[in-house]
Amino acid sequence: MTLNLIVWRQKGPNAPGKFETYTAKGITEHHSFLEMLDVVNEDLIKSGKEPIQFDHDCREGICGMCSQVINGMPHGGQERTTVCQLHMRKFKDGDTIYIEPWRATAFPLVRDLVVDREALDKIVQAGGYTSCHTGGVADGNAILIPKPAADEAMDAAECIGCGACVAGCPNSAAMLFTGAKVSQLAILPQGKAEAAERVTNMVNAMKDCGFGNCTNHYECQAACPKGINVKFIARMNREYLKSLF
């Protein structure tokens, strides 16, 4: 197929940005979205132009590195799919596709489609851990965890930290991301001791990083490639309220 791409190009955070139009030729339904961009980039390089810069690494939907808004939707809007796992069979010959970076104050643009998501690391650094030391911990089976709790913690732990929830949110809130981490550790006995301190610190870090607040649009859940449920935001709010008493 042949596709018409309209891509956001911007040299750096302070440089002016604009949409450029490119044609992707010879694309098959088996190409992944990023492989389609590889083809376009090869053409650009050959004609002496600078290729489109975009973040990616695993190309398996697990590292959370890829980050593109496609036709207005983070990761392209296919349910539970990252850009790297989006395949061209979802598009038709002759389609026009808009490609943009994540946009949020807390995610400054680096170049083209690449943004800086260090703010998500800052939130985790504020308390997204159990303060255990290396070595000197109890036997793994000394802490019994009922299967439903282990499963629910795992549901929350599936977050890949991509930031699509932020990009999809009209308020640029990072509450789905933070809620997932807070919940994972709050559900497990190991995380309980520090639960109150953790949620306070992580919520404060969200504010400090410049993320907005949740006003229940559910866009985050719709954008999330891992199907993280908004119930974890509710759980975080509950943990936060609990921490006040």
Next chain:
Amino acid sequence: MILDGKCPTGPIEKTWDKHRFDLKLVNPANKRKYSIIMVGTGLAGGAAAASLGELGYNVMAFCYQDSPRRAHSIAAQGGINAAKNYPNDGDSIYRLFYDTIKGGDFRAREADVWRLAQVSNNIIDQCVAQGVPFARDYAGYLDNRSFGGAQVSRTFFARGQTGQQLLLGAYSALSRQIKLGTVKMYNRREMLDLVVVDGVAKGITCRNLVTGELESYAADAVCLATGGYVNVFYLSTNAMGCSVTANWKAHKKGAFFANPCYTQIHPTCIPQAGDYQSKLTLMSESLRNDGRCWVPKKKEDCGKHPNEVAEEDRDYYLERKYPSFGNLAPRDIASRAAKEQCDDGRGVGPGGRGVYLDFSTSIKRVGADTIKERYGNLFEMYEKITDEDAYKRPMRMYPAPHYSMGGLWVDYNLMSNIPGLFVLGEANFSVHGANRLGASALMQGLADGYFVIPNTIAGYLATVKPTNGQTDNPEFKKSVEDVQSAQKKLLGINGKKTVSEFMRELGGLMWENCGMARSKESLETNLKKIPALREEFWKNVKVTGTGTEFNQDLENAGRTADFLEFAELMCRDALHRNESCGGHFRVEYQDEGEAQRDDANYCYVGAWEFKGDNKEPELHKEPLKFENVHLAVRSYK
């Protein structure tokens, strides 16, 4: 030169405990005077940086991604081994040790493998304490499954995302130290050179990938935890950024490269579909717990829908050839068996490069829901890539490059032959021998990071004076200049071919001639073609943009240039080893299709010394002694 691995002697069960006691310590007040560079924040580097920071050292950690949480370890699906014997099926530290030595085809060091098996149990405890949500049974106990090469269930898992969860555990411990200020994290930095002062590793040169600036960092010890090099095949299961660069640059500064020809070809990957493809996707080996491998017995059935091939017309070749391990035969054996079927003209799917992995028997036995719970995300991934529903139709699989057992040579303390340079995780050569058993790379990464290096590095630091991060030695400046001029050269060629074209060509040569099967002839072909390709690269590559900006084309060009040099060493190593063992299969050395090892002549680690560009490297040997597991033909029948 005969290399000394400095393994402790005496009864194997006591080696690690005794060694730990004998190691020098750095007293807590002095630890903060020492700084350590950790390149890489995957399982090995992340765990190590967190643990060393916690001990009080000043740690500087580097990764090329935008966050330490994205290291390639995150992609590991199936699980991590430990000798806990929770299922009461007869596991023990000794058995894990035994399986690993045998699985590696007797090309790993006994003492290192013993230590790995011993600390494996601590790893699980550590991860549970961090809140890693391992699978549990209804009573709340940890659940296990099996992996290739073992007859006990010793694999711990977190759905199909074990690597992710373990890495997030290490990343959270690392994040805690970053907050506390003991670790300083440098994201989007690529190490492009090792700085050696008077024969001792003292620092690194990095490119800040955002600004393009070259930066110098100095420390009292440098650790490389930079992962593996199987992207030398172009198509592999590795992440796109995985490269040999850090290891190769250290090699050029004097570090020996051990067993580069040992690469693992993983039996269960989604077959390649087209020429545009940028990577191959692994389907966890744990699928072989419930999936049965088969191909049609008759060639004319290969084009049929699999469900239309009658039961009696299917060849369950692993169950037939290896009755005691069946579908759980080790990776090298399962990979070769799959290739054999396809070479015999009974492969399925495009180009006949595929075998079936069939779940129908298990779905009948335990129900689709159970299978979904065990492997749901893998089935989803498979569907996204192939547009096929594996609950209804068997998956198609083909072997793909997956893991490097070779790496920089290290002694028992994980120190390379350059004093002060330590190598951890997949980047070193240490415990897998010629073949890695499933679920043991995660184990090795975390063993090295949490439990080995925090002990052994003290033994070294206790002998050196703190450098206080000084980068004023002329070696630092020289290193920056060297990197700069290499970049200038790349940017100035302005040829006709793109970096990817070169990488694809190199990968093709490597897969064809140094892949699942090699011969003297094929390797000699490569030893002629690779230097020619390298020469062409330096004359005809086109790299866009400048060095002083975010420039992914330049990043790739640098990595490709290193692969072009490394590939030759890999072929050279494969050529000198006139035997077949594990992932190294030389077609000349086989006995009815089974690998023929030559212990009389090749029972050693082959470690190569760099002698200069376009000069022949020198081979050093470290003889391997087997005192606890006796050298025997490896059979899984």
